[in-house]
Amino acid sequence: MRFLYVFFFLCSAYVHAQKPKEVLNWINTAKSENKDFYYEIPFEYRNNEIVIQVRIGGQTYDYIFDTGGYNNITDAIQAKNNFPILTKQTVGSSNKIKKEINIVKVDSLHIGKLIFHDIVALQMNFDESPTIKCTIDGGLIGASIIKNYIWQIDYPNKKIIVTDQISRIVNLKQAVKVPVTFNSRLMPYIEIKINDKKEKMMFDLGSATLFSMTEKIAKKHGIENAITLTGGGTEGGNGVIKEPIYIINSGKVEIKNLLYLNKPIYYTSTNNEPLIGNPIIKDYIVTMNFKDDQIYFLPINESAVNDGWSTFGFTIEYNDGKSKVATLLKDSEAAKAGLQVNDEIVAVDGQKADCLDYCQCKKIYSMLLETKNEITLDVNKNGQTQKITLKKQKIF
Structure with a gap:
């Protein structure tokens, strides 16, 4: 299981002509000329990310909608449009990998009928972030755009409502209203309780895990019984770090x-923020009125019980022409049955494990492991094919 969250922070260690505060002010400024508007924007939930279409330079791109990120464009978009470069900056991703990038000014950016001019964006290269590459061909729509308006994420209907008038959102009377605070980078935080202990967590719709923490915060809640997930790592906009994940x-x-x-709470030694991620939109219609420091949660299914965590205990990835076990949960039924990281998967439920590429396999295997409750694997063990049948296991 790999979890992804992609937010960026400016590092003051590297500055050219501009001071960090000046650059941050550029990035935090994103206003539209649209007034008194109400738009509905379709989205896809792809590879556990909220994906919308954004038009730049007359071409449409797939973008991740990310409350925990900055607006950015890819190297390919910059090569096509040659936007003015304002400065260079060193940025770090959520797993602490740092890179030097350009800060550019995009002349116009369209999200449906919502139009922004002279948006300052980070120019990113996602070549070393395979999940992002499988998900989008654009970048991120981030905090500065989201902060100024009301955005409602309606997962059942796969649409985002955006407006500048909260009165146009009609279903808030039954919703739970939660106050929001922001850091200097406009990233939103809400206060929660974990077993009656208060924690402040970033509300990061770029994160594909419901709950994740720093190691320091996890220790406050007891890590004596933490479960180890081997073979995985953390993936941010600047690349992947292979490391044990603890749950x-x-x-x-x-x-x-x-x-x-x-529910599972994930942490690693490199996590630098406690996060609530986008899986929450499967349980609640989320309305973000960040200009008034509020967020609303409307239950999608009143009878739903948000209790427990079930999993097969492993994931599959396609690399070097073979489908292999990518991650494995220690002491899970999969581990007890003899499955190991890097085992070759020959077939799944009698169907040959064959894909065109990493991205196609990621989609196929993620869907299989999410929707099935029992699965049979043909596994290549030292040249011999072994059948392993597994049922989804309730871990907590």
């Missing part, structure tokens, strides 16, 4: 009077 039982998580029970 603890959340116990009781309260977001005001909203409740999750016994």
Whole structure:
């Protein structure tokens, strides 16, 4: 299991002509000329990311909608449009990998009918971030654009409503309203309780895990019984770090009077922010009124019980022409059955494990492992094919 969250922070260690505060002010400024508007924008939930279409330079690109990120463009978009370069800066991603990049001024950016002019963006290269490359051909729509307007994420109907008038959102009377605070980079934070202990967590829709923490914060909640996930790592906009991932039982998580029970909380040694990620949109219609420091959660299914975590305990990736076990949960039924990281998967439920490339396999295998409750693998063990049948296991 790989988890992805992609937000960026400016590092003051490297500056050319501009001071970090001046550059940050550029990036934080994103205003539209649209007034008194209400638009509905379709989105896809692809590779556990919210993907919308954005038009730049007369061409449409797929972008991740990310409350925890900066607006950016790719090297390819910059090569086509040759936007003015304002300065260079060193930036770090969520897993602490740093790179030097250009800060550019984009003359216009369209999200449906919502138009922005002279947007300052980070010029990024996602070549070393395979999940991002499989998901989009553009970049991120980030905090400065999201901060100024009301955005409602309606997962059942796969649409985002954006407006500048909160009165145009009609379904908020039954929703739970939660206050939001922001850091200097306009990233949003909400206060929650984990087993009655207060924590402040970034509300990061660029994160594909429901809950993740820094190692320091995880220790406050007890890591004695943490489960190890081997073979994985953290992926940010600047690349991948292979490292053990640890998982603890959340116990009781309260977001005001909203409740999750016994969910996995992920942490690694490189995590630098506690996060609530975009899987929350599967449980609640989320309305972000960040200009008034508010966020609303409307339950999608009143009878849903957000209790527990079930998994097969492994994931599959396609590399070097073969499908292989990518990650494995220690002491899971998959591990006890003899499955190991890098085992070659010959077939899944009798179908040959064959894909065109990494991206196609990622989509196929993620869907299989999410939707099935029982699975049979043909595994190549030292030249011999071994059948392993597994049922989805409730871990917590």
